[in-house]
Amino acid sequence: MRRRDFLLASACVAAVGLLPVAARAAGRLGVVASFSILADMTRQVGGDAVLVEALVGPDGDVHVYEPRPRDLRTLTAAGLLVRNGLGLEGWMDRLTGAADFKGRVVVAAAGVMPRTMKEDGGTVATDPHAWQDPRNGVLYVRAIAGGLAAADPANAAAYQAAADRYAGRIAEADAWIEATLAAVPVAQRRIITTHDAFGYYGARYGVEFLSAEGINTEFEPSAKAIAVLVSQIKRENVRAVFIENMTSPRMAQMLARETGAVLGGTVYSDALSPVGGPAATYLEMLRHNTTLFAAAMRVG
Numbered sequence: 001m002r003r004r005d006f007l008l009a010s011a012c013v014a015a016v017g018l019l020p021v022a023a024r025a026a027g028r029l030g031v032v033a034s035f036s037i038l039a040d041m042t043r044q045v046g047g048d049a050v051l052v053e054a055l056v057g058p059d060g061d062v063h064v065y066e067p068r069p070r071d072l073r074t075l076t077a078a079g080l081l082v083r084n085g086l087g088l089e090g091w092m093d094r095l096t097g098a099a100d101f102k103g104r105v106v107v108a109a110a111g112v113m114p115r116t117m118k119e120d121g122g123t124v125a126t127d128p129h130a131w132q133d134p135r136n137g138v139l140y141v142r143a144i145a146g147g148l149a150a151a152d153p154a155n156a157a158a159y160q161a162a163a164d165r166y167a168g169r170i171a172e173a174d175a176w177i178e179a180t181l182a183a184v185p186v187a188q189r190r191i192i193t194t195h196d197a198f199g200y201y202g203a204r205y206g207v208e209f210l211s212a213e214g215i216n217t218e219f220e221p222s223a224k225a226i227a228v229l230v231s232q233i234k235r236e237n238v239r240a241v242f243i244e245n246m247t248s249p250r251m252a253q254m255l256a257r258e259t260g261a262v263l264g265g266t267v268y269s270d271a272l273s274p275v276g277g278p279a280a281t282y283l284e285m286l287r288h289n290t291t292l293f294a295a296a297m298r299v300g
């Protein structure tokens with residue numbers, strides 16, 4: 001590491017570690033969210049009364065995250081932790097234990113009806129990507145508002161009002177997605193992604209998603225699994241393969257090359273884009289993904 005980089009890294013560590021302290025000093029509630037989508041939801045509900053930090057930021061992969069020492073300091077000083085649950089953050093218990101975290105915890109997906117699926121070998125796994133169905137997004141928002149109100153009762157009414165407004169905008173996005181995809185013939189509603197992140201979305205809107213990897217990004221698919229998928233893509237005449245922002249584009253590029261399917265662009269599955277990108281908020285993510293999916297399936 002060059003000296004300049006080292007100094008920069010040190011400065012970042014100090015600044016990030018101090019954020020929740022600064023929040024308390026300013027009379028705001030310090031909140032840690034496990035990943036960028038939950039951080040955005042919490043900011044929408046909490047407004048100026050909260051200071052939110054995501055452990056796994058934009059374009060990051062929450063499945064395989066390795067907590068860093070600065071996360072310990074951040075978490076120790078926070079009043080509230082917002083996590084997804086459903087097995088998404090396998091690293092979280094280790095982190096909260098090491099940080100001796102005594103604040104409140106919101107499990108955003110606690111009210112969701114989980115989607116389960118059979119993995120290779122027949123074991124049943126829970127799909128953690130519940131946020132991709134906006135109706136679940138509303139449940140997340142309700143859970144987050146309840147957690148904020150419990151941690152900061154003085155602002156409970158404001159959190160509730162903001163959650164009501166935000167839930168209304170999510171419901172509008174849900175209706176828009178439904179109408180947009182209704183224009184796609186049912187036989188053409190097939191999409192390929194790198195990992196199986198859109199099961200809830202597919203179930204909500206009647207789109208079939210095929211993927212090279214399972215519901216986790218931890219393991220590379222076997223050559224045999226890829227060969228099976230390639231022949232399925234050809235047989236079912238699936239036209240579009242999508243890159244996901246938080247995984248390597250290699251798999252999608254290879255599938256497109258092998259099958260003649262077109263690359264439909266980059267969609268946002270488990271992380272938002274940085275500010276200024278096409279999916280910097282949860283609502284922008286839903287609309288961006290749908291716009292790309294619909295365009296690719298109409299051509300198909």
Ligand SMILES: [Zn+2]
Binds near residue numbers: 063195196197216270
């Ligand atoms: Zn995922």
